[in-house]
Amino acid sequence: MEQKNVPCCEEEVVHPDAVARVRSQLPEDEVLYDLAELFKIFGDSTRVKILYALLESELCVCDLAGLMDVTQSAVSHQLRVLKSSKLVKFRREGKTVYYSLADEHVVRILSQGMEHIQE
Amino acid sequence: MEQKNVPCCEEEVVHPDAVARVRSQLPEDEVLYDLAELFKIFGDSTRVKILYALLESELCVCDLAGLMDVTQSAVSHQLRVLKSSKLVKFRREGKTVYYSLADEHVVRILSQGMEHIQE
DNA sequence: CAAACAAATGAATAGATGTTCATATGTTAA
DNA sequence: TTAACATATGAACATCTATTCATTTGTTTG
Numbered sequence: 546m547e548q549k550n551v552p553c554c555e556e557e558v559v560h561p562d563a564v565a566r567v568r569s570q571l572p573e574d575e576v577l578y579d580l581a582e583l584f585k586i587f588g589d590s591t592r593v594k595i596l597y598a599l600l601e602s603e604l605c606v607c608d609l610a611g612l613m614d615v616t617q618s619a620v621s622h623q624l625r626v627l628k629s630s631k632l633v634k635f636r637r638e639g640k641t642v643y644y645s646l647a648d649e650h651v652v653r654i655l656s657q658g659m660e661h662i663q664e
Numbered sequence: 665m666e667q668k669n670v671p672c673c674e675e676e677v678v679h680p681d682a683v684a685r686v687r688s689q690l691p692e693d694e695v696l697y698d699l700a701e702l703f704k705i706f707g708d709s710t711r712v713k714i715l716y717a718l719l720e721s722e723l724c725v726c727d728l729a730g731l732m733d734v735t736q737s738a739v740s741h742q743l744r745v746l747k748s749s750k751l752v753k754f755r756r757e758g759k760t761v762y763y764s765l766a767d768e769h770v771v772r773i774l775s776q777g778m779e780h781i782q783e
Numbered sequence: 784c785a786a787a788c789a790a791a792t793g794a795a796t797a798g799a800t801g802t803t804c805a806t807a808t809g810t811t812a813a
Numbered sequence: 814t815t816a817a818c819a820t821a822t823g824a825a826c827a828t829c830t831a832t833t834c835a836t837t838t839g840t841t842t843g
Contacts, residue, residue, distance in 0.1 A: 563726050567720040569729075572778075577716060579711045579781045580774070585707030589831075590700040597696060601686040606790055608683050612690075619832055639841050640773075640789045650780040654806055655699070657776055659691075661769040662698050708801075725820060738802055740821055759810050759819045 586630050587654065591615060592623050595644075596651060599633060604644040705749050706773065710734060711742050714763075715770060718752060722764040 571577075587593060594613055594644050598604060600604045606624065610617040624644060627633040646652065673767060690696075713732055717723060725743065729736040736783050742762060744753040754763045765771065 560724065560727050562777070563721045563723060564731050567717050567727075568724065568731060570720045571713070571716055573714075574709075576778075577713050579707040580777050581707055581712045581782055583777050584703050584705075585830095588695045588700055588704030588707040591831080592692075593700045593703070594690070594696050597690055598686050601681045604682060604686065605779045606681065608679050608686075612683050615831095616833065617790075618792085618834080622791095622831075625791075637840090639787095640787095642790060650707060650776060650783075654773065654776045654780070656778070657769060657773045658699050658702050659695075661773070662695070662702055664769075694830095731807095734801095734822075735803065737804080737822085741801075741817095744821075756810090756820095761820065762796080 577601060583630065586626060586632060587658070588625070591619065592627060593655075595620070595623060595627065596632065596646065599644060599646045600652065602642045605641045605643050607641075609644070629641070665690075693730060694720045702749060705745060706765060706777070708742070709745060710738065712774075714739065714746065715751065715765065715774060716741060718765045719771065719774070722762045724762050728763070 571590065572580075577645045587596075595609055596653065598609060598612055604612070606617060606620055609624075613620070624635075627644075628635065631647050633644050634647045635642050637643075684688065699771065700735075706715075706731060714728055716730055723731070723762050725736060725739055728743075729739045732739070743754075746763075747754065750766050753766045754761050756762075
């Protein structure tokens with residue numbers, strides 16, 4: 546019950562060979578960072594709900610705000626995030642801006658996630 | 665330049681029909697929440713890196729800590745998160761705990777995400 | 784032009800999250 | 814049992830993030 550220095554693999558890993566191999570196969574840090582950034586977008590229920598809604602139909606900001614329990618402002622902020630990650634696209638028609646999903650990746654990512662949580 | 669009440673679709677959506685249809689098709693809020701929770705897990709570069717590493721090889725906590733620029737503690741904390749979301753599994757061998765990916769969903773979700781950012 | 788309204792934006796705030804440090808668990812071996 | 818060590822965990826802190834409110838921008842129509 547005494548306290549000791551617990552270095553715990555400070556400069557030493559347990560399986561140097563495996564680690565070396567993994568390191569050589571690992572994508573660049575920047576890529577992994579970008580990937581995490583992408584998933585971060587999906588990691589918010591407001592945004593996921595927006596994406597699922599757009600899966601069914603093209604909608605304007607007002608529609609989305611009405612569909613969910615959030616402000617028009619909140620929806621708009623989130624749409625900006627989705628837009629800048631190229632997950633949604635939009636077209637303007639008069640005062641109204643219609644949003645829709647950008648591509649099939651979005652659908653597939655959502656589906657894979659859904660499969661996971663439903664097993 | 666005067667300020668007005670700007671209700672902006674306060675009790676009114678622009679396309680009630682589309683909204684009604686979408687609403688009827690939309691998954692339960694709870695499901696969407698869980699889905700977002702899942703993606704949140706992938707939305708951190710440390711965790712994504714761990715997952716990618718485990719894609720190549722089963723590794724122990726020490727190995728993972730050595731592979732990345734984070735503390736053993738940080739890795740352990742994140743492994744706990746990954747574990748509780750059933751994204752990784754583990755087996756104990758003496759003092760060492762080996763972690764590996766839980767199933768193919770993880771791989772597929774990572775792949776879909778990777779595809780998206782690399783186009 | 785001015786009013787009306789959908790959408791976007793900036794600032795502020797409250798809440799969530801990841802890391803670190805210190806320490807506790809649990810297992811092996813002397 | 815005790816030392817050593819891999820792993821886990823709790824608390825504290827700093828950072829990030831999503832929402833709201835207030836306001837602005839941009840478009841249409843009187």
